Amino acid sequence: MTGDSIPTVRETAKLTDETEKDFIQHAKRYFAMYLPTAGFEIAETDRYSGSMKREACIIATKEWHVGDEIRHCSGTLVSLTTEEERALEGGRDFSIMWSSRKDTMCLLLGPARFVNHDCCPNTEFISSGQNAIAFKFLRDVAIGEELTAYYGDNYFGAGNEECLCATCERNKTGSFRTEDDGVVLKEGLRPFVYDDKGKLIRRSVLRRKKSGLLTKSSKNKQLDKQTEKPLQPTTDIDCATGSVTQHTATTTISLPTRAEPMSFRTMISSARQYNNTNRLLNQNCSDNNMNHHLSSVNQEMESSWAGVNVVASPEIRVEWGITIFRRVNTPTHQGVNASLSNNFGVTGQSNSPFTPAGGSSRMSIAYLCSNDISDSSSKAIVIAGPSSAVNTQQEITRRCKICSEKYSSAFEYKERRCPRCTRHFNLFSIEWPLRKTPNQKVKAKDDNRSKSGKNRVEFMNSSRRMDKTAPSKGKNKQTTRPRNRNQQSLPEPEPSGEWEPFSTPGFIVNTIRYNGKDCIPSIGTFHLLFSCNKNFDCNQNNKLSISIRIQLSRRNNPLGCSNRIRTHEPDKEVDGFPYHNARKVIAEVLGLDNQGFVPIFGPGYRSNDRRPVIVVPRGHVLTDDSSESDDDVIMSDIEVETSSIVSADLTSKQRREEDGHILAGPSKKCKF
Numbered sequence: 001m002t003g004d005s006i007p008t009v010r011e012t013a014k015l016t017d018e019t020e021k022d023f024i025q026h027a028k029r030y031f032a033m034y035l036p037t038a039g040f041e042i043a044e045t046d047r048y049s050g051s052m053k054r055e056a057c058i059i060a061t062k063e064w065h066v067g068d069e070i071r072h073c074s075g076t077l078v079s080l081t082t083e084e085e086r087a088l089e090g091g092r093d094f095s096i097m098w099s100s101r102k103d104t105m106c107l108l109l110g111p112a113r114f115v116n117h118d119c120c121p122n123t124e125f126i127s128s129g130q131n132a133i134a135f136k137f138l139r140d141v142a143i144g145e146e147l148t149a150y151y152g153d154n155y156f157g158a159g160n161e162e163c164l165c166a167t168c169e170r171n172k173t174g175s176f177r178t179e180d181d182g183v184v185l186k187e188g189l190r191p192f193v194y195d196d197k198g199k200l201i202r203r204s205v206l207r208r209k210k211s212g213l214l215t216k217s218s219k220n221k222q223l224d225k226q227t228e229k230p231l232q233p234t235t236d237i238d239c240a241t242g243s244v245t246q247h248t249a250t251t252t253i254s255l256p257t258r259a260e261p262m263s264f265r266t267m268i269s270s271a272r273q274y275n276n277t278n279r280l281l282n283q284n285c286s287d288n289n290m291n292h293h294l295s296s297v298n299q300e301m302e303s304s305w306a307g308v309n310v311v312a313s314p315e316i317r318v319e320w321g322i323t324i325f326r327r328v329n330t331p332t333h334q335g336v337n338a339s340l341s342n343n344f345g346v347t348g349q350s351n352s353p354f355t356p357a358g359g360s361s362r363m364s365i366a367y368l369c370s371n372d373i374s375d376s377s378s379k380a381i382v383i384a385g386p387s388s389a390v391n392t393q394q395e396i397t398r399r400c401k402i403c404s405e406k407y408s409s410a411f412e413y414k415e416r417r418c419p420r421c422t423r424h425f426n427l428f429s430i431e432w433p434l435r436k437t438p439n440q441k442v443k444a445k446d447d448n449r450s451k452s453g454k455n456r457v458e459f460m461n462s463s464r465r466m467d468k469t470a471p472s473k474g475k476n477k478q479t480t481r482p483r484n485r486n487q488q489s490l491p492e493p494e495p496s497g498e499w500e501p502f503s504t505p506g507f508i509v510n511t512i513r514y515n516g517k518d519c520i521p522s523i524g525t526f527h528l529l530f531s532c533n534k535n536f537d538c539n540q541n542n543k544l545s546i547s548i549r550i551q552l553s554r555r556n557n558p559l560g561c562s563n564r565i566r567t568h569e570p571d572k573e574v575d576g577f578p579y580h581n582a583r584k585v586i587a588e589v590l591g592l593d594n595q596g597f598v599p600i601f602g603p604g605y606r607s608n609d610r611r612p613v614i615v616v617p618r619g620h621v622l623t624d625d626s627s628e629s630d631d632d633v634i635m636s637d638i639e640v641e642t643s644s645i646v647s648a649d650l651t652s653k654q655r656r657e658e659d660g661h662i663l664a665g666p667s668k669k670c671k672f
């Protein structure tokens with residue numbers, strides 16, 4: 001450590017009284033996801049991107065009932081200037097909403113922004129303080145069910161014609177309607193087809209192409225906010241029968257004039273605007289029908305899986321519960337592929353780089369495609385239907401012993417657990433979807449760690465924890481070693497392929513102090529990033545201010561990806577650490593042994609390989625007092641010393657070479 005005084009994040013990031021408060025509040029919004037009472041988690045889905053890439057969604061981790069409010073899944077609305085709106089238009093997918101209250105376009109930020117739209121949603125937006133929103137349940141929701149809300153009548157094109165929600169699928173509305181595109185779509189398939197060049201394309205895009213509506217230039221046209229048109233008729237869909245009734249509403253909203261039909265970001269009515277529709281919709285949403293639908297979907301999945309074998313290349317890219325790889329499949333097997341579980345999402349053409357449907361340049365898509373799918377040199381994975389002669393070299397499909405979902409054995413880290421349940425276990429030391437409440441000591445089952453009696457997590461305050469743990473040995477990171485050198489966990493497959501350019505300037509965290517002790521991250525490089533909302537997220541008042549991420553480089557990343565340290569040569573020491581269990585290593589490094597540190601990833605979740613992580617002592621974060629969630633997270637005990645990153649936009653190769661070395665600019669320290 002150098003220097004005595006440690007500037008705070010406030011100083012480093014030039015926060016004012018106002019923005020510092022907002023900043024912390026916003027960080028807490030994300031941290032609240034990890035409270036035992038949160039009742040939801042961010043998961044992944046391929047529903048809204050046609051199995052070509054993944055998007056985030058929110059799923060319930062506990063049962064919710066009509067009228068319940070889910071306060072921890074919150075978000076804030078930040079007004080956008082016209083310039084900002086334009087800037088966002090071209091590129092990344094933020095949740096742009098029209099707020100009638102503010103009378104302006106806004107960004108919805110915070111975990112709430114991962115709630116997807118459904119025409120028959122199970123939640124509705126509710127106000128949760130000034131500029132903040134949360135959700136109220138309109139139906140009972142079971143564990144594992146996706147939480148959805150109604151964005152508006154024209155969010156996904158006029159009358160939501162491009163909507164991909166489960167209700168539209170069931171009712172053959174939105175993107176699932178078949179009547180006017182001349183493409184025969186088999187029952188059960190997603191609304192994606194192959195175009196003349198053999199590329200997989202969204203049906204609505206094909207339709208527009210054919211009708212001459214979609215031209216290159218039209219894609220880039222800016223939103224013309226000036227044009228006011230009457231709100232499209234409100235549509236009531238009977239979730240059960242699919243019958244549609246239209247009502248005319250009196251409110252006006254802005255509609256774009258661009259030639260490209262209104263697409264995702266084009267139009268959202270405010271939370272208030274959809275309420276009437278929503279109420280009507282929900283009168284028609286019967287749980288029985290839903291359940292019936294769900295069970296038929298399950299059956300469909302089940303039958304699609306029967307006889308399906310998967311042949312994987314030896315090089316499979318594994319990220320935190322997500323495997324992304326190039327795959328090949330034939331159109332004749334679309335039906336099978338479309339029904340596969342989350343781990344098998346991508347459909348593409350053999351030997352041809354994949355082009356995202358609709359030319360979308362949304363962030364999540366860009367990441368996934370450029371990482372994996374467009375890399376034509378990467379090895380392919382073949383999904384073959386029942387009739388094919390298949391080779392079951394490496395992978396077999398398994399059913400998770402915890403959640404019963406099917407997954408590929410290639411993604412298995414712990415015995416018979418799917419990636420999601422593994423991740424959950426790594427985070428919370430208890431099986432999905434449970435979370436321990438403070439003072440609850442749960443013995444981990446079926447896990448090596450419980451056998452050794454180690455790694456049981458107790459919740460306690462920091463003073464008790466510090467009493468119990470041995471002081472950190474040595475100040476130098478190179479000399480800090482874990483106590484248990486015998487601890488081993490399964491090595492993971494190394495990711496293949498290039499890393500993405502890393503474009504967010506920020507800081508390298510050289511040291512971490514916890515409760516005044518030197519806690520030097522010996523493994524990997526911590527990047528404390530102060531990024532503006534154009535990149536990830538922002539707080540509610542200062543639109544271009546910071547969000548916090550301590551990001552770990554992927555190589556040697558103790559917390560990112562699968563929660564294990566990646567070594568190129570498993571079982572060898574990395575900076576003096578011989579084993580792979582990241583959480584344990586961090587705990588060791590921080591002198592906290594097995595008391596539990598929680599890797600937290602927050603803003604930017606979707607950019608899968610940029611897992612923003614902050615290390616927060618579990619005892620601090622996971623209090624059970626949801627009414628005072630703002631005070632739950634105490635970051636002040638963690639101090640970090642940073643160097644500014646002098647170079648941005650590194651290529652993956654540069655990044656690999658320069659990690660932690662050349663990049664280091666002037667050294668700074670900050671304290672939360």
Ligand SMILES: C[S@@+](CC[C@H](N)C(=O)[O-])C[C@H]1O[C@@H](n2cnc3c(N)ncnc32)[C@H](O)[C@@H]1O
Nearest residue numbers: 048055056095113114115116117163164165264
């Ligand atoms: C507020 S975000 C929701 C979170 C999003 N899935 C993500 O990963 O960022 C809105 C975006 O999600 C996708 N989305 C959500 N609901 C959808 C639906 N019913 N149909 C099509 N796309 C949807 C669209 O890409 C939309 O722009």
